[in-house]
Amino acid sequence: MKIIVNAEPHEVSAPTLHAALAELGFTGPAIATALNGDFIPRTARDTTRLTDGDRLEVLAPMQGG
């Protein structure tokens, strides 16, 4: 299915968020996820199913003021 990851279109086959992150190469522990604008806690990634057209945001620690 086609989903949008950090504003870029991606093709993924994994059915869950947890599996999709691995498929997309987000293997680091220090990431947080939001799906279609809603926060998805780490513990819920396994049970969160993706559907075509989903908007996924994967964020990580960065410098800030």
Next chain:
Amino acid sequence: MQLYDQQIPSRLLLGTAQYPSPAILQYAIRESGAGIVTVSLRREAADGSGSGFWDTLRDLNVRVLPNTAGCHSVKEAVTTAHMAREVFGTDWIKLEVIGHADTLQPDVFGLVEAARVLSADGFKVFPYTTDDLVVGERLLEAGCEVLMPWGAPIGSGRGLQNPDALRSMRAHFPGVPLIVDAGIGRPSDAAQAMELGMDAVLLNTAVAKAGDPVGMARAMAMAIEAGRQGFNADPMDRRDLAAPSTPVLGLAELA
């Protein structure tokens, strides 16, 4: 200085953005003596570039205060806060709900609403706000135990644009920690904030964009300490006219 349930030794909070290099950032944090540094969340590359920065900070043993910079709505700010709590492992959040992209002025209406939502959810909210007293009251009612009024627009380095308003805040909220956040450009600006009785200063660009960020980090730390000691020492009242400091009594008549 007590912020929520934590005793914080330094009255300088330092931002971590815009430094010439990670090494200079690290050195500047150390030399500033800051006990709290601000951080953010941004889109991660699939190669995991963000975790390097996080590792750098963890080595320094400072407390992090994640921000919601760039959020223009309550929903964005609340979602970002939740993501930050998970990644950084802290319930502290520097809450920014921005009203204007050009001035980066807080949207105080959205700010109060987001503060209420997040406080109810167990967050310890540090709201980036204006110097408006009524907004300050609403933020406290919403659950905030700290207020962070701006000194001038973010990144402008213009110093305190309205010291009288900050003085009013100090008088109006005697027991509430007040942290001037944004607008500090020079050590004298930071000292002035502290002389007004502010509890702390949060700054970033003033250090990061100085010719010598490490030197400026040191200078800011000293200015904040001097300003604080000056405030504690109760400065003299200002006068309109001169008053001789050398005794007039005993002055010779030599004319």
